[in-house]
Amino acid sequence: MIDRSAAQTDRQRRARRTSRSRKVRRETLLGFLFVLPAVAIYAVFVLLPLALTVQYSLYRWDGFNVPVWVGLSNYENVLTDPDLLNTIFNGFRLIFFFSLIPVSLGLVVASVIRRSATGGLGNVARTVLFLPQVIPLVAAGIVWSVVLSLTGVVNQLLTAIGLEGVTRAWLGDFDTALPAVGLIGTWVLLGLCTVLLLTGMTKIDPALYEAARIDGAGAIQEFRAITVPGLRQEIGVCVTVTVILALRSFDIVYVTTGGGPGLATMVPGLDIYVLAFQARAVGVASALAVVLIVLILVLILPIQYLSREKGE
Amino acid sequence: MRVDRRELYTGRLLLIVLMAVTILPFLSMFTTALAPSGSVPQGLSWPSDPQWSNFVDAFNVAHMSTLLYSSVFIVVLTVPISLVISTMAGFAIGLLRIPGASLLLLLFVFGLTLPYEGIVTPLYFLERQMGILNGRLAITLPLIALYMPFAVYWMRAHFVTMPPEISEAARVDGAGTWDLFWKIHVPLARPPIVSLGILMTVWTWNQFPLALVLVEDPNQRTAAGALGAFQGHYATDIPLLCAGSLLILLPTLIVFVAFQRQVITALLQGSVKG
Numbered sequence: 001m002i003d004r005s006a007a008q009t010d011r012q013r014r015a016r017r018t019s020r021s022r023k024v025r026r027e028t029l030l031g032f033l034f035v036l037p038a039v040a041i042y043a044v045f046v047l048l049p050l051a052l053t054v055q056y057s058l059y060r061w062d063g064f065n066v067p068v069w070v071g072l073s074n075y076e077n078v079l080t081d082p083d084l085l086n087t088i089f090n091g092f093r094l095i096f097f098f099s100l101i102p103v104s105l106g107l108v109v110a111s112v113i114r115r116s117a118t119g120g121l122g123n124v125a126r127t128v129l130f131l132p133q134v135i136p137l138v139a140a141g142i143v144w145s146v147v148l149s150l151t152g153v154v155n156q157l158l159t160a161i162g163l164e165g166v167t168r169a170w171l172g173d174f175d176t177a178l179p180a181v182g183l184i185g186t187w188v189l190l191g192l193c194t195v196l197l198l199t200g201m202t203k204i205d206p207a208l209y210e211a212a213r214i215d216g217a218g219a220i221q222e223f224r225a226i227t228v229p230g231l232r233q234e235i236g237v238c239v240t241v242t243v244i245l246a247l248r249s250f251d252i253v254y255v256t257t258g259g260g261p262g263l264a265t266m267v268p269g270l271d272i273y274v275l276a277f278q279a280r281a282v283g284v285a286s287a288l289a290v291v292l293i294v295l296i297l298v299l300i301l302p303i304q305y306l307s308r309e310k311g312e
Numbered sequence: 313m314r315v316d317r318r319e320l321y322t323g324r325l326l327l328i329v330l331m332a333v334t335i336l337p338f339l340s341m342f343t344t345a346l347a348p349s350g351s352v353p354q355g356l357s358w359p360s361d362p363q364w365s366n367f368v369d370a371f372n373v374a375h376m377s378t379l380l381y382s383s384v385f386i387v388v389l390t391v392p393i394s395l396v397i398s399t400m401a402g403f404a405i406g407l408l409r410i411p412g413a414s415l416l417l418l419l420f421v422f423g424l425t426l427p428y429e430g431i432v433t434p435l436y437f438l439e440r441q442m443g444i445l446n447g448r449l450a451i452t453l454p455l456i457a458l459y460m461p462f463a464v465y466w467m468r469a470h471f472v473t474m475p476p477e478i479s480e481a482a483r484v485d486g487a488g489t490w491d492l493f494w495k496i497h498v499p500l501a502r503p504p505i506v507s508l509g510i511l512m513t514v515w516t517w518n519q520f521p522l523a524l525v526l527v528e529d530p531n532q533r534t535a536a537g538a539l540g541a542f543q544g545h546y547a548t549d550i551p552l553l554c555a556g557s558l559l560i561l562l563p564t565l566i567v568f569v570a571f572q573r574q575v576i577t578a579l580l581q582g583s584v585k586g
Contacts, residue, residue: 030489031410038401038460039416045435045457046423052434063437109330116323125327128334130576134568135561136518136536142543142557143337146344146550153340156355187334196580219319248427251520251536255543269429273525276433289430296425 053293056286063282074287084288087266088295090178091247094267097182098189098246103238105186106193107231111223113194114201126198129191137188141255144184145171148256171257177264184252189245193238200234201227236307240300247296268292345370345554352550363551370556374542375531380563382448383517383535389452391512394459395505401460402467403493407474417468423461432525439526450526451534455519459512470504471497507578510571514579517564535560 057074059067078084109129113122132140147153148170155167170180204226212222228235250269253259259266259274266274268288275285339356346362347354349369370376401420405413435454439445444453474497482496498505516534523537530541539560546553568575 027408027489028410031404031408034400034404034408034489034493035410035416037397038464039419041397041453041457042420042423042460045438045454046426046431046460049431049434049438050426052438053431056434109327112323112326116320117327121324121327125331126576127572128331131334131338131565131568133579134514134564134575136520136539136564138518138520138536138539138543139557139561142539142553143341146554147337147340149550151352151354153336153356187337190330191334192579195576199580244425244427248429250429251540254520254524255540269427269521272429272433273521277436277525282433282437285433289433292427293430296427300425 050293053286053289056282057290059283061282062280063276067283070283074283075291077284078287078291083263083266084271084284086263087268087271087288088291090266091249091268091292091295093178094182094185094246094249095243097179098185098249099239099242101186102189102193102242103235106190106197106238107223107228107235109190109194110197110201111219111227113198115219126191126195129194131191132188133192137251138255140184140188141252144180144187144252145256148180172261174261174264177257177261181249181253181256181265184256185246185249188252189242193242196238197231197234200231204230233307236303239307240303243299243303244296247292247299341554341558345551345558347551349551350549366551366555367559370552370559373546373552374538374556374559376556376559378531379533379535379538379560382532383538386448386451386455386534387513387516389448390455390459390516391509393452394456394463394512395509397456398460398463398508399467399498399501399505400493401464402469402471403497405464406468406471407479407497408489417465420461420464423458424465426458426461428458428521432521435522436525445526446528446532448527448532451519451522451537454522454526455516458522459515463508463512466504466508467501470501474500507574507581510574510578514564514567514575535563 056067058069058071060070060074061067078088109125113125117125149155150167150169154170158164158167168176170176208226208230209222212226217225248269249267250273253265253267253270254273257265259270269292272285272289272292275281275288279285336356343356343358345366346364347359347366348361348363349366401416404410405417410416436445439450439454444450478496478500479492482492487496518536519534520536520540523533524540527533527537530538533541539557542556542560543553546556
């Protein structure tokens, strides 16, 4: 009697256990079904093309005929050809305008709003400065190609203050085209950096500012001792986002200069397009693409590391 | 806070100057759009005879109605699908913690810094092989895929903070996994889903390189893609180009002004997490 009931409960327990493990297995399967659509489309339209980019970069191919294996010579080309190297350096030069100016100016503007324009002016400034961030970059490019043209507002203003001598077609001049393109990036990104940093500032303990005030710190000391260190993480985010946007710039350059004059404003993103679809050098274009992808990763990882290290 | 007068005024002056620099290009574009069609723009000056008809002309020559229809179509296809599948994936990775969840997350995070230009060439050849090149699917499918790293990361960040008690309580009440997802967690995840939706709408509307490479016909592109083509055709008629650009800008500006707070919050969180 006792034995039998023991055996029975044992069997029940075992049955329950297997049904439970079957249930767990079913749940796991269901969980995989949840990620499946995302993983599948990501694999086909991102990971596969990524692998293909690497593959193409090892061939000479015009997009139609049979590809010819060339090993690493496309990479050699990218890393030694003066034009291609210059293209990559242009990407780095844009970091100055897309990242350095917006982040530093954004820090100043955010502090000004916090200290001197807490009311309506600050709110209006925030909205207005943010405007360029929501319009398509293509539109920003078109707007500025009108503004910077020979008869545009910039030259009109310069003439008005007696500087006719420096007026020119800013985007068509070998010396000024790249900075001009860069400043369009500054215009687009200043608002984003300002608002991001301003949000970070609200998280800084007001007691710190109070203490600094009691110690008689001025605006500049306060800025250096409290604001900048307190915003370490937000600055990291701003730098990360803007550096990526500088290196992968495409829209603005395509619309305003098309990479010219000459190759003065050619950037990697645009050159990949030109090489692959106009010069029909798919192999070199792909090698440049791989170099660009790696460069962005190599630059971003340390920034992420540095800004998070003490932040969290 | 005590701020001395000089600082107050220099600070405000700086803000006003920067705002002027931000607004000036838009104003200049507006006055240029009103100049006689085909004329050379003359900086910022109110035209003696404003040609409001330029906007009508631009609307017609740019096939604006087809183009807006196309852009809306792409957004309506891309954004909801992306939202549904990324929310499901974020739920499985962040909340169900399926085996290999952290590995899957890593796989998606890897795509976060990937420049679109880096994969657009093989996408072209891949889509040519699949026979979907030059249609609206040609933009939609890669866009959904390219949004996955950010979208999954974003939704997972939400689900990972959900207290397990909520799910446990629902399980005790006999809810299956699907009910748990659809009836309990999706309603709770509304704020991050809405932000993500706004973000992806703006990104899709403004998407240019993919549209340029993958779709030849400007009438099947995104708004920004069509604008790029429009610029190519009417580069010589600056007033008309400006009028057309303003028309394409208008929807984004209206959305921005109407949903200002949400857009700013979404874009900010977007860049923080990105």
